[in-house]
Amino acid sequence: MLSDPVKLPPQGAILFLDKAEGWTSHDAVAKSRRTLGTRKVGHAGTLDPMATGLLVLGAGPATRLLTHLVGLDKTYTTTMRLGITTVTDDREGDRLVTADPAEVARVAADPDRIAQAIARLTGPIEQSPSAVSAIKVDGKRAYDRVRAGEEVELKARPVTIHAFEAGEPKLTQTEDGLSVIDIEATVHCSTGTYIRALARDLGSDLGIGGHLTVLRRTEVGPFSVDGVTTIAELAEGQVRALSTPTSIARVLFPVLEVTADETRDLGHGKRFEVDESRCPDAKLVAAISPDDQLVGLIEIKRGRTRVVTNFPTQGAAA
Missing domain, CATH: 2.30.130.10 (PUA domain)
Known part of the structure; x- marks a missing residue:
């Protein structure tokens, strides 16, 4: 049985949530409305259903702060898989192209080449968002156009990759025997950056294609995912802590x-x-x-x- 709604402070509250895989940001907002006993709940930036990690929600009058939280830098941990491209630039999309195994092996044997490609994607860059995104094109979401069979190419926009720290490239195979390179990385970036597009562009630069298999948001500005309310707790009607607008404003x-x-x-x-x-x-x-x-x-x-x-x-x- 669900517990009674959490009592909000008079000025509302900011809730930091660790979103689980499979949940949409809309799912998290809907569940928070029930737990917090208010319809007035919003978020400061979505996460794809595949992604996990820090989702910042505002409830009550505190939703007025969200406008000023959306623009904060973000930090992600991720696994990028080179050697396969997909429709969505992540593992949930249908495969488009698979690279020649010999070429994948040549790239894996040349870590300096990979490091140079990563360096070219660090700092101020122009990035074309993934076609399967929520960006509107002539009033219609890009992902709706893609699902309708349309070719969608979104205009490049400036973003900043403050840090792109990659681990050792690992030559491995998919379950069905395709040669790929997996790279675990931490990316600290400006708001509006698509990590899926970063994986796509890294693979494209190396000539073998790429997509994202794991994505976790660990930080939004100065706020960390460590110790925040989990989706499981939220589903049980519990929250670990609510932050007042005053406490958030004092930090920012x-x-x-x-x-x-x-x-x-x-x-x-x-x-x-x-x-x-x-x-x-x-x-x-x-x-x-x-x-x-x-x-x-x-x-x-x-x-x-x-x-x-x-x-x-x-x-x-x-």
């Missing part, structure tokens, strides 16, 4: 401790002057009330505040 942004009067002013969208000794100019600053509530995210420009995102507080409503 400069902080301006505001007075009760300033709390009310920000709640009404009013501007006021801030001395640089209290907080220097910044595009996003967390304004925190005397009772430790996140009043809002504000911009301070030339010493003057401007509300970017407000949060409901008792002080603002007074």
Whole structure:
């Protein structure tokens, strides 16, 4: 029997979840709505059903923070399989091309060649997202167009691969006897990066094709998957911990401790002057009330505040 819904703090909460394979991000949101007792739940970036790892959810008023979490860098651990291309650029898609075993063996015997290809995919790069993705093309999802038999080629976009650390290439065979190279890697990248496309492009550069077989998101910005709520716990109506908007904002942004009067002013969208000794100019600053509530995210420009995102507080409503 499911337990009673978890009681949310007045300003809502951020929930860090370790998504299991086979679950969609939508599945996780739907289950969280039941566990947290609110319809207002969103996420800060999806994970494919095949992928596991850190999914950041917001519930209640805390969903307002998600816009500012989506753009954080991500870190993944992954296994890339070279020698086979697939429709989806991962193991769930139908095979397209298999490389000649002799060529796969030549690539596996030349780790410097692999390292050079990885180096070419590190730093600022132009990446074409996987055709089977949620990106819209003329109002229709790319994956729907592919499933309808259309040829889809998405426009390349700039992303940054901050680090692409690969282990020893392993020459191995698939269950049906095809020669492949498996490479375990850790990738730290900017938001919007498709790790499936990275595996595809690595294989393409080496002339033997490639796709992804394992993907796990381990970090979103400064937040780690270690010790967070699991899908199994969520399914039982349990969460390990909920983070308040204030605690998240203190990690991500400069902080301006505001007075009760300033709390009310920000709640009404009013501007006021801030001395640089209290907080220097910044595009996003967390304004925190005397009772430790996140009043809002504000911009301070030339010493003057401007509300970017407000949060409901008792002080603002007074």
